[in-house]
Amino acid sequence: MDDRKLKILAAVVDEYVRTGEPVGSKSISQLENINxxxxxxxxxxxxxxxxxxxxxxHTSAGRVPTFKGYRLYIDELMTPHDLPEEEKRxxxxxxxxxxxxxxxxxxxxxxxLTEITHCAAVVTNAAPRFSVISKVEVIPTGxxxxxxxxxTSSGSIKNKACRLEFDLSHEQLDFFTHYIEENLSGVxxxxxxxxxxxxxxxxxxxxxVSLSPLVKGICELSEDLRQQxxxxxxxxxxxxxxxxxxxxxxxxxxxxxxLSEMLENAFSGIQVKFSSENDSFAIGNSSLIVSKYRxxxxxxxxxxxxxxxxxxxxxxxxxxxxxxxxxxxxxxxxDDIINAPSDIQEP
Amino acid sequence: MDDRKLKILAAVVDEYVRTGEPVGSKSISQLENINxxxxxxxxxxxxxxxxxxxxxxHTSAGRVPTFKGYRLYIDELMTPHDLPEEEKRxxxxxxxxxxxxxxxxxxxxxxxLTEITHCAAVVTNAAPRFSVISKVEVIPTGxxxxxxxxxTSSGSIKNKACRLEFDLSHEQLDFFTHYIEENLSGVxxxxxxxxxxxxxxxxxxxxxVSLSPLVKGICELSEDLRQQxxxxxxxxxxxxxxxxxxxxxxxxxxxxxxLSEMLENAFSGIQVKFSSENDSFAIGNSSLIVSKYRxxxxxxxxxxxxxxxxxxxxxxxxxxxxxxxxxxxxxxxxDDIINAPSDIQEP
DNA sequence: CGTTAGCACTCTATCTCTCTGAGTGCTAAT
DNA sequence: ATTAGCACTCAGAGAGATAGAGTGCTAACG
Numbered sequence: 001m002d003d004r005k006l007k008i009l010a011a012v013v014d015e016y017v018r019t020g021e022p023v024g025s026k027s028i029s030q031l032e033n034i035n036x037x038x039x040x041x042x043x044x045x046x047x048x049x050x051x052x053x054x055x056x057x058h059t060s061a062g063r064v065p066t067f068k069g070y071r072l073y074i075d076e077l078m079t080p081h082d083l084p085e086e087e088k089r090x091x092x093x094x095x096x097x098x099x100x101x102x103x104x105x106x107x108x109x110x111x112x113l114t115e116i117t118h119c120a121a122v123v124t125n126a127a128p129r130f131s132v133i134s135k136v137e138v139i140p141t142g143x144x145x146x147x148x149x150x151x152t153s154s155g156s157i158k159n160k161a162c163r164l165e166f167d168l169s170h171e172q173l174d175f176f177t178h179y180i181e182e183n184l185s186g187v188x189x190x191x192x193x194x195x196x197x198x199x200x201x202x203x204x205x206x207x208x209v210s211l212s213p214l215v216k217g218i219c220e221l222s223e224d225l226r227q228q229x230x231x232x233x234x235x236x237x238x239x240x241x242x243x244x245x246x247x248x249x250x251x252x253x254x255x256x257x258x259l260s261e262m263l264e265n266a267f268s269g270i271q272v273k274f275s276s277e278n279d280s281f282a283i284g285n286s287s288l289i290v291s292k293y294r295x296x297x298x299x300x301x302x303x304x305x306x307x308x309x310x311x312x313x314x315x316x317x318x319x320x321x322x323x324x325x326x327x328x329x330x331x332x333x334x335d336d337i338i339n340a341p342s343d344i345q346e347p
Numbered sequence: 348m349d350d351r352k353l354k355i356l357a358a359v360v361d362e363y364v365r366t367g368e369p370v371g372s373k374s375i376s377q378l379e380n381i382n383x384x385x386x387x388x389x390x391x392x393x394x395x396x397x398x399x400x401x402x403x404x405h406t407s408a409g410r411v412p413t414f415k416g417y418r419l420y421i422d423e424l425m426t427p428h429d430l431p432e433e434e435k436r437x438x439x440x441x442x443x444x445x446x447x448x449x450x451x452x453x454x455x456x457x458x459x460l461t462e463i464t465h466c467a468a469v470v471t472n473a474a475p476r477f478s479v480i481s482k483v484e485v486i487p488t489g490x491x492x493x494x495x496x497x498x499t500s501s502g503s504i505k506n507k508a509c510r511l512e513f514d515l516s517h518e519q520l521d522f523f524t525h526y527i528e529e530n531l532s533g534v535x536x537x538x539x540x541x542x543x544x545x546x547x548x549x550x551x552x553x554x555x556v557s558l559s560p561l562v563k564g565i566c567e568l569s570e571d572l573r574q575q576x577x578x579x580x581x582x583x584x585x586x587x588x589x590x591x592x593x594x595x596x597x598x599x600x601x602x603x604x605x606l607s608e609m610l611e612n613a614f615s616g617i618q619v620k621f622s623s624e625n626d627s628f629a630i631g632n633s634s635l636i637v638s639k640y641r642x643x644x645x646x647x648x649x650x651x652x653x654x655x656x657x658x659x660x661x662x663x664x665x666x667x668x669x670x671x672x673x674x675x676x677x678x679x680x681x682d683d684i685i686n687a688p689s690d691i692q693e694p
Numbered sequence: 695c696g697t698t699a700g701c702a703c704t705c706t707a708t709c710t711c712t713c714t715g716a717g718t719g720c721t722a723a724t
Numbered sequence: 725a726t727t728a729g730c731a732c733t734c735a736g737a738g739a740g741a742t743a744g745a746g747t748g749c750t751a752a753c754g
Contacts (some may be wrong), residue, residue: 024746037698042747058707060746134488141482141498149496149506151488159496159504236601246593250583273616369715384727389718407717407734 001051005044009053010077012045013065017310020243022062050323051111059326065273067309074272074313083318091322098330102126102154102295105330107231109303109323114234119241119307122290124263126300126331127191127228128156134302136180137212138173150221152189158224165210173301176211179204180218192222228301230260235306239284243308248283256281259288265304268292270321274309285309289316291324295331303327348398352391356400357424359392360412362660367590369409371566390424401571414621417634421619421660430665438669445677449642452677454578456650456670461581464663466588466654469637471610473647473678474575475503476537483527485520485561495561497568499536500644502510505571509564512557523558526551539569556641575648577607585630588657595630606635610649615639617668621656632656636663638671642678650674 011031015023025045029038045063048054053069056062065073094112096105103125110121131154139147144167150158168176176204183200197219204211238249258280262273273288276283281288283306290304303324305316325337358378362370366425372392376385384634393411395401400416405410414422441459450472457468475656478501484492491514497505515523530547531539544566585596592686605627609620622628628635637651650671652663672684 022746038746039698039700039748040696043697046748056747058705060703060744062746135486137484137486139482139484139496139498142500145502147496147498147504149486150492151486151494155492155508157494157506157508159506161502163503236597239597239600246586246597250586253600254580254583313751336459369717373717385717386727387725391725393719403718405734406719407715407732409717466731 024062119305120235124301158221293324294328371409466652467582471648505568639675640671
């Protein structure tokens, strides 16, 4: 693999991304920074095809990058564009400032991304995993009916109705509320575990068996808290995208379960994943560009786009990168990005 | 329009629904309960075409029902199949029992419908519109931070965080909570209005200006309650349906706004609507089969399918009908359907 | 020895032409 | 009023024919 071959591969990807048509040797030879004849390029392209970086839709057509080709392009060959200052300013305006609620911040980023990229945006909220329980309330709302309210230091609120087998007296409710406050107040959401609740069930059962549904209710709510919420917005953009199978897109929109887990397990820094390398999003020929934002130095959530594999990586990656950095800063109460830019990482 | 012509129309619809091909006079003449020659049928079909009940894709093809033809068929000619007991039992199992949460009940019905009909299912949740406010709580959760909790008699719970400009004293909070309880407790969700809240803002402002964000918060929550949520599931089925225009389906999936209103304004009982008669769902050649389920005797939500106009009405209508009846029963805590079957109504 | 010009070859996409058969409308007979 | 018979129509399938983009290979070149 000499330098020229890499240059040709990059040119093929660029050209294919630009036009959407299979790229022939002639059109490559006419590019500015290529100074060899089409015959030479043909030879090189044949090698690139043998190595699995390019492929032909049919014998007499031009070449198209394989996912392996894209991978090499993204990881080694491409240099992302610089984001001009005015673009940054525009993004800043769309995002909001440090007083914007976190949820809205992420939402705004998603909107910005769909508008700019014409792809679907994927965001996960800043999971309250790293926050602590600040309040637990149990409110009687009817005959043997109670509502549990769980509030975290980051402002997440979860509620759940709960039916008991008996009505609780004022003292019993007081006892329970106190017990719970004592055991959960200030506990990190991430530290909440099934075992912990099992112990609590055992403890309150000694006092009164019928309280255990309440503990179980709280346990379920805490699971909700630990779970990160994934939102895909602008997914209609994918439907108007020719190279994606509409059936697969619709199926994906309806159940996007696998993605959440994948995002959580991803490395930090900008990531590009292809559906062919990964079975969490089964849209053929699609790619996922994501990055994680941080809050208080810890990874809090993800942000990115899903689009066709043939997407302008050079252009989009800087947007995703800038948005995650900016969101991280805003969530920490800074108005400007402080730390150094992150590197592109292998998957 | 003599009897034989109606019989022929019904036969054409049945045959077209079965095969999907334009129906010729010969295939009709070969049916069991038709005892006239193809020439006679040809004459009758020509009349039916002139009257607008049938049409020809092209001169030398068979006939296809127009939407007017379907309309007559559905309203007058067709006799829906009876749902066999085992099918009913299967549906019962898929739905759940009276302890199944309402939301899940409706969800399960949607899943059942998509599986059985291979069409998209449309459901609206049991809007809490007809229930009353049973409890309003304001809970301090931090510096100038409060959580509002709104609970209805039907068990819907909504919450919202609210930031005030000052911290409230214990008395102030008590005053406010009492005031709200007095004004909202027992009020029907449907009766809550902007003006009502405007008045309340004015009243509490006299006492303390900074309380108004709380009232506004409650107002927003009440709007949430009034809103009915429309869910379309299994819409990928529509994409694999040849007679529907994929573009239109995609557009519909993107914004299904009009449908919600239409469902709300619909009559009770089984309804069949065609896109050509209606502009709330602009998928050409599609039809909507819905019925409303009831809760406590009042219409609570809708349930049905969207599919091609060429759909097996005889088969599907009983399913939709049974499901709405069963859901109505389950929501009222009965395990079996009690009241008489409803009639088919004109739109 | 790498590079290039030249050329034969391949394969898709498109157009036209023809043929077939299902289905019709009309007419005359029953 | 119904039916058999017949000429007519038209979409769709299949068969060439053609054009054009792009390739692989070979032989010549610096």
